[in-house]
Amino acid sequence: MGLIIERAIGRVQIIEHSHNTALAQIDGLGDLSHASIVYSRDERYGYVFGRDGGLTKVDILEQKIVKRIIQSGNSIGGAISQDGSLIAVSNYTPGGVKIFAADTLDLIADIPAIYDNNKQSKTVGLVDAPGQKFIFSLYDAGETWIVDMKDRHNPAITKFKNIGSLPYDGLITPDGRYYIAGLFGEDGMAMLDLWHLEKGVQRILNHYGRGEEKLPVYKMPHLEGWAMADEKVFIPAVGHHEVVVADKNNWQQIAAIPVHGQPIFVMSRPDNRQIWVNFAHPRNDTIQVIDVDTMKIIKTLKPGKAVLHMEFTPRGEHVWMSVRDEDRVDIVNTETFETINSIPVDKPSGIFFTSRAHTIGL
Numbered sequence: 001m002g003l004i005i006e007r008a009i010g011r012v013q014i015i016e017h018s019h020n021t022a023l024a025q026i027d028g029l030g031d032l033s034h035a036s037i038v039y040s041r042d043e044r045y046g047y048v049f050g051r052d053g054g055l056t057k058v059d060i061l062e063q064k065i066v067k068r069i070i071q072s073g074n075s076i077g078g079a080i081s082q083d084g085s086l087i088a089v090s091n092y093t094p095g096g097v098k099i100f101a102a103d104t105l106d107l108i109a110d111i112p113a114i115y116d117n118n119k120q121s122k123t124v125g126l127v128d129a130p131g132q133k134f135i136f137s138l139y140d141a142g143e144t145w146i147v148d149m150k151d152r153h154n155p156a157i158t159k160f161k162n163i164g165s166l167p168y169d170g171l172i173t174p175d176g177r178y179y180i181a182g183l184f185g186e187d188g189m190a191m192l193d194l195w196h197l198e199k200g201v202q203r204i205l206n207h208y209g210r211g212e213e214k215l216p217v218y219k220m221p222h223l224e225g226w227a228m229a230d231e232k233v234f235i236p237a238v239g240h241h242e243v244v245v246a247d248k249n250n251w252q253q254i255a256a257i258p259v260h261g262q263p264i265f266v267m268s269r270p271d272n273r274q275i276w277v278n279f280a281h282p283r284n285d286t287i288q289v290i291d292v293d294t295m296k297i298i299k300t301l302k303p304g305k306a307v308l309h310m311e312f313t314p315r316g317e318h319v320w321m322s323v324r325d326e327d328r329v330d331i332v333n334t335e336t337f338e339t340i341n342s343i344p345v346d347k348p349s350g351i352f353f354t355s356r357a358h359t360i361g362l
Contacts, residue, residue: 001014001015001016001017001023001043001060001353001354002014002015002016002017002311002351002352002353002354003015003037003046003048003058003060003351003352004322004329004345004348004350004351004352005032005035005037005048005348005349005350005351005352006025006032006345006346006347006348007032007033007035007324007347007348007349007350008346008347009027009346009347010027010028010029010030010031010032010050011025011026011027011028011029011032011346012025012026012029012032012046012048012058013025013026013343013345014026014060014063015343017313017318017320017331017353020318020331020340020341020343021343022343022344022345023063024063026058026063026064026065028065028068029048029050029054029056029058029065029068030050030052030054030056030068030070031050031051031052031054032048032050032051032349033051034051034076034077035048035049035050035051035349035350036048036049036077036078036350036352037049037350037352037356038078038079038080038087038356038357038362039080039352039354039356039357040080040084040102040357041084041357041358042357043060043354043355043357044059044060044061045057045058045059045060045066045102046058046060046352046354047078047080047087047102049075049076049077049078049089049090050075051074051075051076052070052073052074052075053070053071053072053073053074053075053091053093054068054069054070054071054075055068055069055070055071055075055078055087055089055100055105056068057105060354067104067105069100069105071089071091071098071100071107072089072091072092072093072094072098073091073092073093073094074091074092074093075089075090075091075092076090076091076092076122076123076124077089077090077126078090078126079126079127079128079134079361080102080128080357081102081128081132081134081149082128082129082130082131082132082133083132084102085101085102085103085152086099086100086101086102086108086132086149086152087099087100087101087102087105088100088126088128088134088147089126090123090124090125090126090136091122091123092122092123093122094112094120095112095113095120095121095122095123095138095139095140096110096111096112096113096114096120096123097111097113097123097126097134097136097147098110098111099111099134099147099149099152099155108149108152108153109147109149109152109155111145111147111155111157113138113141113145115138115140115141115143116141119140119141121138121139121140121141121143122138122139122140123136123137123138123139124136124137124138124139124167124168124169124170125137125144125167125168125169125170125171125181125182125223126170127170127171127172127179127224127360127361128172128360128361129146129172129176129179129194129360130176130194130360131148131150132148132149132150133146133147133148133149134146134147134149135147135170135172135179135192136170137163137167137170137181137190138167139166139167139168140166141161142161142162142163142164142165142166142167142185143159143160143161143162143163144159144160144163144167144170144179144181144190144192144201145157145158145159145160146158146160146192146197158197160192160200160201162201163181163183163190163201164181164183164185164186164188164189164190164203165183165184165185165186166183166184166185166186167181167182167183167184167190168182168183168184169181169182169222169223169224170182170223171223171224171226171361172360172361173228173361174228174359174360174361175360176194176360176361177193177194177195178191178192178193178194179191179192179194180192180204180223182223182238183209184238186209187206187207187208187209188203188204188205188206188207188208188209189203189204189205189208190202190203190204191203191204191251204246204251205235205244205246205251205252205253207253208235208237208238208244208253209238222236222264222265224361224362226266227266227267227268227272227275228248228268228272229268229272229273229275229292230272230292230293231247231248231249232245232246232247232248232254232292233245233246233247233248233251234266234268234275234290234292235266236262236263236264236265236266236277237256237262237263238262239262240262241258241259241260241261241262242256242257242258242259242263243256243257243259243263243266243275243277243290244256245257245295255295257290257295257296257297259277259279259288259297260277260279260283260286260288260300261279261280261283261284261286262279262280262283263277263278263279263280264278264279264280264284264308265277265278265309265310267310267312268292269312269316269319269334270312270314270315270316271315271316272292273291273292273293274289274290274291274292274298274334275289275290275292276288276289276290276310276319276334277289277290278307278308278309278310278321279307281306284305284306284307284308285302285303285304285305285306285307286300286301286302286303286307287300287301287302287303287307287310287321288300288301289301289337299337301332301337303321303323303330303332303339304323304325304326304328304330305323305324305325305326306323306324306325306326307321307322307323307324308322308324308348308349308350309321309322309348309349309350309351310322310351311351311352311353312334313353314353314355316334317333317334317335318331318332318333318334318340319331319332319334320332320351321351322345322348322349322350322351323348324347324348324349325347327344327345327346327347327348328342328343328344328345328348329342329343329345329348329351330342331343
């Protein structure tokens, strides 16, 4: 099952992907213009993070809101802990992270992102990590913090400073070992090896970014949309019409694949054989598919205006894609590339299947 964000009207649709149908709609979720969702480990509850600071717990089986709170002025995503008992929310206003009990949404910890003599930073790139930890970066401060919640009443915070200028997003690799922050203020990325924190922050992909020619960036790529397949990392270039390919073993760039536009999501089919790419405005009516083995584009699709998000079924036979400006979600066969069904959805953006409940960083 899963939830689809209807971003313009503060609503989610409940769907199921065995028969590719919509089951119900739930209203009253506030500003969903940059919403994301995580799931309880039994896949029954979805936790929706709204741009208005709202945190909403949705019961998928009973098709209703269990509880909704406004926990900040402006939030930008969240994460669920390794054991499923804690929900963390990343905030722009006021900057910091708040952590709540998953069952009741009671506040457990409030961690303001304070730096440099009482300045407060936006927080970005919040993910869960093994060992009951959360990791996030401070956009204004150029820092990455690790919060250990094994003792929920006494969070232990480890701070890594001077990671680089303006970290705008972060990801954790599927095995939970590496946390990587993208940098908007300079080229390159900042990486933490969670197995060896004594090494501190390491800089990787030093030429990754806008480069010497400062090209316009219409939308920053989502780092959680990186793909890892066949010992390679496929990364959306910043401001360039390329997918960058790096060696996963040494984080050095080995190729750049020319594509239709500025990539936003670069996503691997679950079997890692294909990479599916969507693009920023004004070229966001297109999807391209890259064959991992040859690193060549094997298919270009034109679903419609504003393809914002893609989500693979757990074993990858289908991909669902939101076509926002045409008010629908298309379901595409990943072998034949045929559209097998379309579901009417009001201004759809994020599509989140409950299988995410069992994946680190999602």
